[in-house]
Amino acid sequence: MNLGTTFPLSAPIQPHAGDSFAITFAPLSLEEVYALADDPGNGAVVVMSGMVRNKTDGKPVVALEYQAYEPMALRVFEQIAAEIRKTWPDVNRVVIHHRTGRLQIGEISVLVAVGCPHRSEAFEACRYAIDTLKHQAPIWKKEHWEDGSSSWVSIGACEQNC
Template sequence: MTKNFRLTHDVLDVAAVYAIADNARNGAVVLMSGMVRNQTGGRAVDYLDYQAYEAMALQVFQDISDRCRERFPDITEVVIHHRLGKLKVGEISVLVAVGSPHRAEAFEACRYAIDTLKTDAPIWKKEFWLDGVSSWVNCPI
């Protein structure tokens, strides 16, 4: 896979993802940063644990990029980086960036990419709450 698609246990780098999406043809780069929030459904979150079927997830990232390019043919780049392992409240779990000559396509393609990732990618999240209870959520596959 390319530098555009990454699964890692390391902290995600907003500037690096932006730089990959940037291009002289762009009039816009839209970057979406998904973070661990401090509550879900009114329950206090301690931390999250992300796991993935890595080879398949990277292929899904490529498929998402291909579908974005079919729907929004002027976009220049699609970048998807997702973090794995234990993440604390406030840490970035996913970055999606799209470069395009026009902002409307960049916004639409970025939204399409993150929404599709959430439904199609074999990435699983387990929430651990402060009360000691945990459960798997958002398990699309």
């Protein structure tokens, strides 16, 4: 898995019929994303939920604000799903939903779900999806600190555990 490779944006992608991709201001729903990833052929659905935590590098955070270049981000989500199917052809469903706007501590910022006949492939594909999203998608977050200061960072600029 090479996360340093950028996707060519010129080639059109035909999304898989069961996949779902979204950038939204609305709160994300674990139940909705799970249902979208569910399929009778699945033996596993793996869901990764990214949440706003109260500290970054030991510094108290009060909120995060997300912005995205939506058309390109959705295209990247589609490309991630296409790459998943090349590596794990048995995957039935890929769901990637990311939230934008100001989020409070504990709110879900991103949900990634993969439905597949086998759990090992579902886990691997889900991890690939979130890791690749963080490096490729044009999504930025602004960390609002307890002291009143704030700073913007690309989610791709975060360390692996952001």
